């Protein structure tokens with residue numbers, strides 16, 4: 296059986312991205328047409344049955360999120376799609392945005408209909424300026440063809456989509472920071488509660504979903520929640536776009552049904568195809584920089600929310616970064632921590648200062664200067680940041696470090712004794728600043 | 729005069745976005761992209777603040793918060809090399825060294841002819857073709873020494889044709 300199932304990526308690379316004609320010919324907009332014959336509650340019922348969990352990283356059940364927003368009596372409500380995709384190792388939303396934008400637009404329009412919302416915003420990261428143009432053209436063509444704008448398909452329903460740009464700030468992917476950024480401000484996170492469903496964009500009730508989450512909606516409406524669920528496992532409905540990168544033969548985006556093993560993802564010739572140059576796998580990093588690190592021994596874990604969680608791993612954004620035996624764990628973690636130093640918004644002390652302190656200790660380790668006392672401080676820093684950071688960025692910035700420390704205790708010890716098994720540290724060409 | 733032409737260009741950008749406060753990022757990105765030196769000069773930040781009826785501190789807050797904005801002049805082409813871990817493990821450091829060699833400058837510097845600035849960036853969402861460099865909206869992947877030399881030459885040629 297093929298380990299690929301193209302529920303939402305079948306059009307990618309096949310049709311002209313901004314052509315409504317091509318999209319409709321490929322079965323597009325049938326979901327929206329069906330949605331117009333259903334009540335909002337019925338649509339949400341199907342999303343719940345589908346067990347669609349948020350694909351942006353937090354895995355929040357989409358059906359429950361939709362249900363909560365439906366109950367709120369205030370209007371206007373806004374539909375916001377998170378296309379910030381700043382998580383290193385993640386490049387799946389890019390594929391949908393650039394190669395099948397109309398699917399995202401159709402999903403947003405269905406959400407608009409469900410919540411009787413007339414304005415949708417899509418926040419696309421600044422690094423995707425070229426893709427913003429493709430998306431703009433798809434919107435214009437959908438309006439011309441009567442699938443968007445005033446009086447959609449003669450139903451009287453009106454929905455408009457606005458493109459907003461980021462400008463290079465990872466923290467803007469956090470949903471409340473995202474809304475601040477859409478309002479034209481610096482993207483620092485807001486205090487929650489109030490929840491965004493109550494006080495969101497321009498202080499009005501707001502839905503925030505990831506690009507991949509919303510791209511699944513037309514399929515769920517069309518095929519029904521039960522059918523969609525059946526493509527995946529009992530608890531994780533449907534498929535996931537996984538992004539393979541690092542030291543793996545076939546880097547790229549693959550749509551797999553939940554339930555494929557990590558081993559297959561990394562080694563199957565149809566998927567990762569193994570490690571290049573006959574090297575051995577050392578570890579893999581799942582779900583982004585804020586995700587956990589796994590090793591060889593966990594390869595038989597099935598890729599689905601529950602099995603990964605039970606194994607101390609997670610789906611996160613869908614990133615699967617593979618590292619071979621030449622990579623030094625300490626050097627790798629320095630890279631991760633540098634990322635968080637750069638991306639911390641500076642609003643709260645544990646994250647702003649903690650990442651710098653962790654980096655300093657990792658540097659000492661890689662220079663052979665670290666002591667047991669440093670390791671005790673490292674432990675305290677991890678605990679403090681996890682518990683006292685203001686937003687998800689700081690809270691999860693140490694996940695990679697923490698999981699790596701458990702898996703590669705010996706390599707940490709080696710560095711305390713000025714040994715680097717991968718021979719990256721203590722050499723002339725150690726990682727520069 | 730040059731300065732008047734630029735003033736009109738900046739006003740046109742602001743008007744294109746309907747002077748909307750929530751379009752601040754788009755407006756500033758466009759001003760930067762058309763500056764020829766990849767930065768937002770203080771005088772234009774002040775014009776934006778005035779036209780959008782925002783306190784100048786709010787414009788500064790945005791300019792210093794987002795990594796894509798520069799408030800000091802840069803080269804005509806800013807070469808940004810991704811240093812996030814998926815690219816790092818596919819030897820991004822070697823690519824920095826290749827550009828340094830071809831351009832004759834160090835990371836963070838601008839060439840004397842003001843054509844190129846070499847910088848690091850975080851993930852640009854092209855990890856499947858790492859190691860990568862981004863120049864403007866264009867992303868170059870699977871970089872080798874030969875490709876790096878070719879890219880630099882192509883930008884030099886474009887620039888000398890424009891002169």
Ligand SMILES: Cc1cc2nc3c(=O)[nH]c(=O)nc-3n(C[C@H](O)[C@H](O)[C@H](O)COP(=O)(O)O)c2cc1C
Pocket residue numbers: 348349350351352353354355357377378379380381382465466467468469470471503504505506508509686687688
């Ligand atoms: C620091 C940080 C960065 C995030 N970046 C993204 C992102 O780039 N894209 C995204 O969809 N969600 C991101 N999220 C998750 C969002 O906060 C939010 O959960 C998500 O957009 C909701 O959509 P979903 O339920 O459909 O996944 C990020 C969260 C945090 C804490």
Ligand code: SF4
Pocket residue numbers: 466484638639640641642643644646647684685686687688689690
């Ligand atoms: S944890 Fe604090 S400093 Fe870090 S990004 Fe969130 S709010 Fe900003």
Ligand code: FES
Pocket residue numbers: 383384385810811812813814815816850851852853854855858860
């Ligand atoms: S890590 Fe370099 S482009 Fe993503």
